[in-house]
Each structure stands twice: as structure tokens, then as C-alpha cells.
Amino acid sequence: MTEKQKIAHLYRRAGFGMNIREELSGTLNGEIERVMNSNQQWEELFLQGEDRVTTGQLMAMSPEERREIIQDLAGNVKKLNLEWLRIMGKAEGQLREKLSLFFHGHFAVRVRKFNHVETYINTIRKYSLGYFGDLLMAVSKEPAMLRFLNNVQNKKNSPNENFAREVMELFSLGRGNYTENDIKEAARAFTGWGISEEDEFELKRNQHDSGMKTVFGKTGNWEGEDVIRMILENPQTALFITRKLYRFFVNDQVNEVRVKELADGFFKSRYHIPTLMRTILSASWFYEDENVGCLIKSPVDLIVSLNRTLGISYENPQPLLAVQRVLGQTLFFPPNVAGWAGGRNWIDNSTLITRLNLPKRIADSAELDISYKNNMDDANPNEVDKPKAKKTLACSVNWTLFLQKFDKIPKVDRFNAVCDLLLACNASLQQPRIMKPATSDSEELKQITLYILRTPEYQLS
Amino acid sequence: MKRRDFIKLSGLTTTAALIPGFLKAFEGKTGNFSGKRVVIVQLSGGNDGLNTLVPFRNDIYYKERPKLGIKPETLLKITDEAGFNPALTGFRKLFDGGRMAICNGVGYPNPDRSHFRSMDIWQTGSNADEYLNTGWIGRLLDSKCKGCDNPWYAVEVDDTLSLAMKGNLKSGFAVKDPARLQTLMQDSFLRQLADQKTESASGELAFLYKTLAQTTSSAAYIYEKSKVYKSTLTYPQLQLGNELKQIAELIRSGIESKIFYTGISGFDTHVQQTNTHARLLQIVGDSLSTFTDDLAAGGELENTVILVFSEFGRRVKQNASNGTDHGTANNVYIIGGNLKQGGMRNPLSDLSDLDSGDLKMQLDFRSIYSTILGSWLNVDSKLILGREFSNLGFV
DSSP states (O other), X not given: OOHHHHHHHHHHHHSSOOOTXXXXXXXXXXXXXXXXXXXXXXXXXXXXXXXXXXXXXHHTSOHXXXXXXXXXXXXXXXXXXXHHHHHHHHOSOHHHHHHHHHHHHHSOOOOSOHHHHHHHHHXXXXXXXXXXXXXXXXXXXXXXXXXXXXXGGOBTTBOOOHHHHHHHHTTTSOTTSSOHHHHHHHHHHXXXXXXXXXXXXXXXXXXXXXSOEEETTEEEOOOHHHHHHHHXXXXXXXXXXXXXXXXXXXXXXXXXHHHHHHHHHHHHTTSXXXXXXXXXXXXXXXXXXXXXXXXXXXXXXXXXXXXXXXXXXXXXXXHHHHHHHHHTOOTTOOSXXXXXXXXXXXXXXXHHHHHHHHHHHHHTTOBOOOBOOOOSSSOOTTOOSOOBOOSBOOEEOXXXXXXXXXXXXXXXXXXXXXXXXXXXXXXXXXXOSOOOOOSSHHXXXXXXXXXXXXXXXXXXX | OOHHHHXXXXXXXXXXXXXXXXXXXXXXXXXXXXXXXXXXXXXXXXXXXXXXXXXXXXXXXXXXXXXXXXXXXXXEESSSSEEEOTTOHHHHXXXXXXXXXXXXXXXXXXXXXXXXXXXXXHHHTOOTTOOOSSOHHHHXXXXXXXXXXXXXXXXXXXXXXXXXXXXXXXXXXXXXXXXXXHHHHTOHHHHXXXXXXXXXXXXXXXXXXXXXXXXXXXXXXHXXXXXXXXXXXXXXXXXXXXXXXXXXXXXXXXXXXXXXXXXXXXXXXXXXXXXXXXXXXHHHHHHHHHHHHHHXXXXXXXXXXXXXXXXXXXXSSOOTTSSOOBOSOEEEEEEESSOSSOEEOSOOOOTTSOBTTBOOOSEEHHXXXXXXXXXXXXXXXXXHHSSOOXXXXXX
């Protein structure tokens, strides 16, 4: 691989690809530094001018009023979705956003109260470049999490084990590294972890079981925080998280020896995520052929990288919700607590063809022309037929800026130059035999670009 | 998935899988297909089972549903204690004709009252505390069953594919409108892509090109079949009616697909449910009644089993808005021309023995899947569902 290809690979994996204003220049080491050091400033996700109805206020309402308000405010989760997409597209701190997308899938929750979603995702974004332990502790106390995994129903006299189970199985240790009894006892330690009337974490003393518990073979009057601390003391947690990060950032096919090494370092660094990421992004194996172009982009990755590459600005980004939906990944609506399966699971005949047609529809500001399944979160109860994505993808592509990049490149070399810029694996892609006769050089370059963006190759990172 | 497993299971080498000619060989197959097939009709939103099949001798039913309870005299009675919602004339005809089996109190342990979670459980066939990313039909496709290599083995009549239809190695095929899909696939751009020399491609790239090639050949196959027979029957002019009509046309045209997936939503009747619910049931009953007539006229009903399910039932007690809230166990309807045992397969749910206001489960939904997989499709259901479930004997 050339230095330029390595830099492009770095930007595809550590973020959502290069944006239209960035050039493939500089040294790989310099760019790694830039990726690692550009995350200091970040913008909180916050919907201006929206009412935040607290749990206390909701509880004072009748069930009908409550349902209505929740239904009304559920639309704000979609606004947050689009807002995050926008930030992913423009943020300087790409690694923070990419890691946050990973951790959103890892700590997958799905709630309708948008202010819970807001604080949840900002907590993830805040700690995604910090220590995993801090992240785990903070996310565990997020109202969205407490609600989604029923810890608000976990009370001394009627324990609910949902959170205690998932915190071990999905968030830290992984199956086989705890017993059913550990879950039972840990659930007792988490009793009373709830939400205050002001929508903040609150330990409800009268619901909390402060008795002796035996978790992971240790007996004490453990609190929830103690359980999380014990989970982090087990190197298995470092291994589990590292393996999952490796599958997301490096390769779905895990090199266990390498992951073990990385996990040891992660554990020694007390779970410092930036240290682990720097090790991965600086490793020579990260740039070896087997690790390049081997990941199928997630729908969000695809959408955001298209936006960045072409400098797309949407008049109305609403249809991007439908794009996410039909492609199988809607931010803040993961399928379940286990998150998105990813990899080949993204692909079936429908999603593949939609992906291949998407750049054209965007370039033409056309309709998506596809109906999506009613997922019941926002359904109109009287809606019998499936909703159709009717709105056009009204947007403008910054062709002027994009085409300028190739001004100095001889016409015969342009196809390969665009491939180099856009594709992770371009070895086999041939120039299309028949092209519409182009009226100008720039028209031809547009056609070439759209062709390349619509290939299976472009689906890979 | 590991690449070598993929190769092993699909029985294809990487390069062979990429040669369009190899795939096009599937297109040549014709002749009358006599295999047994399954049509799945999903009612989304949580159908109110108690107002679908009403236990009209039960005082608790009328006591808990003072406004919503349906009067005995208006019901379409099928036994001395159960009657269909008056809108379900279609179901009554099927039941009386011996073409319907009813399972009561179908659910799973530790029921989840969230739509999407419970639907995931039904579609994947998982336990309530287990998260699978493959569906039960998807795993059937993965199981090397006879004919499973054809991407159109399992067809969902929609633009997008349900989790139920996704396997690890293979997935079902989503097509809402065969003609439109065929036009889409004939797009000059996609045709050029199919000409890409991809012999050297491996891994994910080969997988994507293979999916593309299969989509092209499947779209052509389904489109050809869709032109053979056009139904003359009148289906309800609504989505479910249209979709079932399309399935009937494909079946009567001799398509070799074994699984068809379709559905209707709108069953989340929290508010003023009576009319909404009746309207939905009317669509379901009429569509399925016409569909079975269509298949029977073509001699295809004997080979068909239809499964009608919803992600959960609703609470016994009506709510303050003359609607019902999310519940648990529910009725499942199995329809076919060749049922071994039709009629009521088990007693109505006991309304005096509830689990905090909800029906208790009598049958695990996977025993229905297992019966269909094992006794109808003759595959090893344990391989697909992970363990044995009792055979309910309806097929």
C-alpha cells in the first residue's frame, strides 16, 4: 500500500472518511497524531427550544395524557438522530464520533424520552475517549439505561435482574465468565438505582438492599458501584471489549493472539481507550492487505462518508431517517440491547440494491422510492399499510470542489485517481464499458464518480 | 461468519459463485412444483386475541370488558364457548370447512410487552432473555435444506426483509413488485456491474458480488413466474389483499418458493378499538378466505399451510380509553387444505387464572414452528430452533 492509501484507510476507520476539503497529503505518522489529537473540542447534542418533561411531571399526569406527551416528544428522538448525523459529518474529532457510534451499539438502548437519549449519548461521547471504567459507570447510571433494562423496577422486595445480567453478558465480561448466582446477587446490589423526579440518577434508599451479597466469590455489603469495580478488575472485561473493538475497527475475523496482546495493554492502562486506539492505528498490521477493505460499512458509516466525500448539504435531512430505516440501522433505535449485528448481517437483496442506488438518488435529489416496515415506535395506530419513503433527498452536492481535486490529473488517469480516493479495495474495479456520452470533462468525471460510489467496492471500508 | 463455512454450506467455490452463467442455470428450471409450502402472515401491533376469538360463556370476559366485550348474539360461533369477531366471516368459513386449526394461549416464558422486542422474539425464535440476529426462516435456509440454495426459496412480499428471513449464511428474498424489481435490476449500471471481472475477489467483496448476481437472477425468475397466471378473484384492495394475491399468482404459476412472508400492521389498539379492530380483522379474514379459494381452485391449497400470528395479545381488562393495552399469550391460526387435525387444538385460555392481568401461556410459539418444520417441511427442527419442542399434530 502506498502512504496515501494508508492515510485513506486510517481516515475511513478512525472516522467517516476524509471530508471534501481534506487532501491526501502528509505522512502517516503525522496523520495518526492528527486523528488522535483533534478530539479535544466537541459539541454536545442538544435540541434547542424543546420542552423537557421530567419523570416527575409525567407521573403527575393521567395515563392518557402521559401517552400523548410521550408520543408527541418521541419525534424529538428523530431530531437528535439527524443532529448526530450532522455532527458526525462535520466534526473535527472524528475518532470521538466513530467510537461513540461503536459504544452506542455496545450500550444499546432504545427509549422514547428524548432528554434521556440526549444525556445518554452525550455521556457516551464524553467518555468514549477516556477510561472504559468511567464510561461503564456513567452509562449504567443513565436514565435511558436504567429504564431500558428495567432497573427502575429493580427493588429490594422484587428484584429485576435484567440490568445485572446484561451488564455482565453484553457490556463487560461476556458469557461464561459469571454465574447465575453472580447475576442474582449483583441485581441485589443494583436495587434502588433509579431516576429522580428531575430525571437524574438517584439511589432510592427505601428500595435498596444493603445486605450482604456474594458476587464473583467475594462477600460484602456491596453496592452497585462495587459490582462494576469488580467487573473491571477481571481482565476478561478488557479482552471482551478489545475483541469487540477489534471487530469494529480492524477486522471481523479476529486474530486472537493479537487481541490478547492488545487486551493486556488495555488492562494495564486501566482501560484507557485512547491508548488502545493509538496502538491499533499505529500498528503496521493495521495497514496490511488482509485488514483493508474487509469491513462492510454500516449504514450510518455509508451515509456519513457519502456526505463528507461529496460535501453534501441537505435542504431537509428528514429522508435520511428513511434511508437508515431501510438499510437496517437507525441511530437511537437499535434492534435490541445487543446492538447491531453488523458485517454481512447488513446485506440482503433489498439493502444491497438500495445501497448501490443511494448515491444516484442523492445526486439527482430523487425519491428513495421504497416502503419501510412499520416498527411500532412511532406508528399511527390506524396505519394499516406500510409507510413509504416519499420525500425526495433534496440536497446539493459540492461538485465544484470535488471535481477541482482532479483538475491537474490527465483524463486517462482520472478513473484510477477517483478509485484511489474513494475505494478501500480498487484492485479489480474496471472502468465501465459504456458511459452516457458526456457533454464535458466535468460531466464525465461526475459520471465516473457516481459509478464508483455505486459499486460493491464502495460498501467496504 | 467464517468464509470457509460459507463455502462449505453453500457448496460453491468463490469463483463459481461469481459466474453469472452458473447462477442463471437456476432460471431454466420449470415444471409443476409439488413441494409443501408455508405462508406466514404477521399481524403487527399486538392483535387483541380475546376480541378475535371471543369466549362468550365467560363472565370474566364481559366483566373486564364492559364496553369492548362483544355480545354473544353477534358473534360467529364455532364451538359452544367460542365465537369469532363478527368481522371474521372469512375465518368462520375456513374453520367450518375444516381448513383451520386454532392454538390458544400461545406465547413464551417471561413475556416482553415491547412491540419490537416481542416481535424479535417471535421472528428469531429466541428465549426472552436471548438475542439472536438470525430468524427462524433464515436458519432454515442455513440448514442446507433441499432447494435452499435458491435465493427465492423464501420470499417476503415487501421492499425490505424481516429479521425472520435473515440467516447467517443466506437470507430470504424481498420483492414487493416483481415487475418493478425486474426493471430496477435491468438498469444499465447494475448490468455493467454484473460484468465486472470479479474472479479475483474474495471475502466481503465476493460476498457482495454474489448477492448482486443472485438478486439479478432471482428477480428475473420471479418476474417470469409472475407473468404466467393472473388471478381473477377479487381480493380486498388493500396491501394485505394485494400481497396475498401476488403470492397466489406466483404459486399458481408454479414458482418453487417454499416460504412466503407477508403481514399487516395497525393492531396496536390502545384507543377506541372496536371499529379499528373490526376493520383490520375484516381485511385479514376476507383476504385469507379469497387466497385459500384461489389456491384451492388451482389445486395448490393441499400443499399449503398458512400461519397467522401476532407478537402478543392484549390485556384482559380494557383500558380507560375503550382500548386495550399490551398483553401476553395469544391465539395462533393455522390454515391449510390438508390439515391432519383442524379445529380447536387446546382449550381457551383460563381467564380466572391470570398472571397479573394477563393470559398465561399454554403453548410455546416454537412448538408451532417445530411442528411446521418437522412434520410439514420434513426438516430437523431442533437444528433450527436449538432444542426440541412438542409436536402439536396439526399437520
